[in-house]
Amino acid sequence: MPPVDNRLGKPAIGLAQHLTFTLGSALLLMLLYSLLRLALLAYNSEQIGDTPVATLAEAFGNGLRFDLRLVVYACVPLLLALLWRPAMNARGLFRAWLTLFASVTLFLGLLELDFYREFHQRLNGLVFQYVKEDPKTVMSMLWYGFPVLRYLLAWLLATLLLAWLFKRLDLATRPRPPRALSLAPATRRSPWYAHLAVFVACLLVAVLAARGTLRQGPPLRWGDAFTTESMFANQLGLNGTLTLIGAAKSQLSDHRDNAWKSTLPDDEARRVVREMLLGADDRLVDADSAVVRRDYTPPAERTLPVRHVVVILMESFAGHYVGALGAPGNITPNFDALAKEGVLFERFFSNGTHTHQGMFATMACFPNLPSFEYLMQMPEGGHKFSGLPQLLSARGFEDRYVYNGDFAWDNQAGFFGNQGMTTFIGRGDYVDPVFSDPTWGVSDQDMFDRGAQELAALDPEKPFYALLQTLSNHTPYALPEQLPVDPVTGFGSLDQHLTAMRYSDWALGRFFEKARQSPYFKDTLFVVVGDHGFGSNEQLTEMDLFRFNVPLLLIGPGIQEKFGARRDTVGTQVDIVPTIMGRLGGETRHQCWGRDLLNLPEGDPGTGVIKPSGSDQTVAIVSGERILVQPRDMPAKVYDYRLGAKPSSRHVENAPDEASLKRRLDAFLKSATESLLDNTAGVVDAKP
Structure with missing residues (x-):
């Protein structure tokens, strides 16, 4: 008969049953996150426009990799239990953890339905910004602006359903007790080295899944979801919980560590910015201490x-x-x-x-x-x-x-x-x-x-x-x-x-x-x-100019x-x-x-540097009918755009002015950031 956990008086969980429960839990979570992505798509269906079905399918495919990373985080306690045989019997604790994890991420998914409709971004630093503000005002805004009770009821019912599903999965993957006592020798438990070998194998799989890619270099990044020309599809491929975790890391770090990192020498950056901002009727002063005073x-x-x-x-x-x-x-x-x-x-x-x-x-x-x-x-x-x-x-x-x-x-x-x-x-x-x-x-x-x-x-x-x-x-x-x-x-x-x-x-x-x-x-x-x-x-x-x-x-x-x-x-x-x-x-x-x-001089098309709020580090420079969008750690993209009654945009490959636009954008951000950090952005230099 199966080994018995003497403390519980129940058949002990073996390696096969534990791995089956872990895999089943992972699949259940993957299904949950795919359903949340489908809900986000349906709730914001007006964003689909003429996006082909194949593009949306590609977004869901990209999303599986991000979801898998989150699922690996959820399954870490179950994987660690492989190292200690008695820990595999703590199914009640595992169910509670998985239900809690699924419930929290479900709550974030429901929150994201309206967050995306409002900001056209997945969950980001704006969440923390609102939380830091007056709680009374924020709660009032949510209460009067959104169907809070309906969402809370849906969340509660879905959490109860998830708890029931994890329990059914638990029962289905337990060893069955013997129908009658038998004098046959008990099934031998797996030796410790088998547990260790399985743990190492599972760890390798988990690391690979969390990386989300087989390439050398950095693991899966948010830019890996941006594989289509549809901004909605690209955002759809992300996972809101992961984007919020990334924003939390930025919030907890020194904000100066997340400032713009430039490759331009100081002198060159200042020269470029002065060319951008100084006109015939300007006379530069305090040139040694201030950039464009x-x-x-x-x-x-x-x-x-x-x-x-x-x-x-x-x-x-x-x-x-x-x-x-x-x-x-x-x-x-x-x-x-x-x-x-x-x-x-x-x-x-x-x-x-x-x-x-x-x-x-x-x-x-x-x-x-x-x-x-x-x-x-x-x-x-x-x-x-x-x-x-x-x-x-x-x-x-x-x-x-x-x-x-x-x-x-x-x-x-x-x-x-x-x-x-x-x-x-x-x-x-x-x-x-x-x-x-x-x-x-x-x-x-x-x-x-x-x-x-x-x-x-x-x-x-x-x-x-x-x-x-x-x-x-x-x-x-x-x-x-x-x-x-x-x-x-x-x-x-x-x-x-x-x-x-x-x-x-x-x-x-x-x-x-x-x-x-x-x-x-x-x-x-x-x-x-x-x-x-x-x-x-x-x-x-890609910058969503209608929001600017x-x-x-x-x-x-x-x-x-x-x-x-x-x-x-x-x-x-x-x-x-x-x-x-x-x-x-x-x-x-x-x-x-x-x-x-x-x-401005005759024929000057004008220039502007823009950036969305929140933790998104994407920046852009607009000049005339051209915009260069520069995501963090990703290649820049150049677009021709048109506003007005018939707005449109077109991605321009190998734009001849791309290098010039990138240089001006880099110089502007570097010089403005250093001016702020040095406290020399005013009419006079700040006193030390």
Whole structure:
């Protein structure tokens, strides 16, 4: 009869039964992760577009390798049990561990359904960023923005099912007890050296499976999932739990260790960046200590008769859905009308894909860099930059920052207060708002009404600048029950998002109606820009340009007569401050990592460096109709792209300008990173 575990009074588990249970558990987990990938595909089916079935099948094939790595992690305790015979009998502990592992990864898979729909990325550092923020706000956002109870119920039921399946597998792989006592000698147990040999063999298989590849060099990397021209299929091939583990490693390490690593010599990098950013009207200063600190004096004929500046940062104001940029659906009729009064930039991009980056890039004119995506919350965020607060405070401008929500979020009050802003009007300063969302705060209508009130109360003869920041176009959307606009239909899962965008546009139009009645209006430069875009049903290039493309609109006295109505110059948010200072005129000393977009040399196509938020280290440089995308530790890709009514992109093999674009991108990131780390990014060098 089979060997008996004397302590349990049950037949002891043999090598064959243990290996069968391990293999069965691994197959069950592999099935679970394939089903989660199928669920992600179905939930985000609008992303499929014209992707061939064969491409999606390739994504599932790639996914098996990533899933197998995760399964190896789950099976480590079972493999270690091979070294000690009594440990193989601890089936109850193994079932509990496997159920827990499967349940946690299942929870992450359910979370990823909406995470991918929102960010077009698998789980990454954004998860930790939200967790570090105000827990009450984050929980409120999840509760009101997503079907939490439905997901929790599905997770609980699926966990119970998994526990039952592991138990059935346990029972099916146990030795059967004898039907009657027998005087026959007991089956001999496997000797220790058999266990050791099997363990070594299983270890080799596990290592090979975890590596995911037979090639020499590095093991399986995220780039190994990027084997198709479909960005959705490539992302589908990844495993969200593994991408989250990778992000956790980055979070736990010193963030400076994850900064951009360049191969360019310092002198060459500085020279290249200065060629990129310095123009005929710039005079370089402090060249030994600062990279691009300069005195800028725009020609008098390119200035405007303006005294005040109002920057309006629109939440998720994606250029892909702006009518003035060619989008259908009449989502932004008020912005479209305003665009006829000013200069509209058609190829403008956010520096990141999170409001955090939009704020510091727009107002502090510092770029979004690898490892410093959440600059305002990092020690380096305490440095002095040369943004709008510094430059205009030095000229005696009064300031206002009007916002729907809490300034503690993203450390806005701390960061901008340190940069020189003094007056903040936030969530707690509104009296009897039209609508107050339990998560974020008051509606855009309330914010703009308060903004108009604050600006009208200022002395129009004294210069001021203001930042008005919207929030309603963010999950869960802070919209009044009785909407002043018709809900958007016909865009599938984006209908609610676009309805919120239409509402924000309505509130923007209402603000301008009030502003026109105030005496300051005729002397004001208005800057309307999106903080970032959001995903569409298709992805434009590997960088997903729809998440970066935002409109930039400048409205001011005589601006169209001097500069025309439209510009196709490439620009990003770090170009906004130099462009504002160029319209105000006079000499300005700054170290912005952008240029005055209305004072570029003839024929200059413009240049911008962009990077997504989260732990993704992919970066890109855009110049004219060309973009080079550089993933970390992977070959770069060059695309031709087109925005507007008929967006498109085309991968360009062996592009003649690839080497030049890579060199400029490398130099920009290296120089900006070193400037930040050396604390020399401001108007003057920091004191030691």
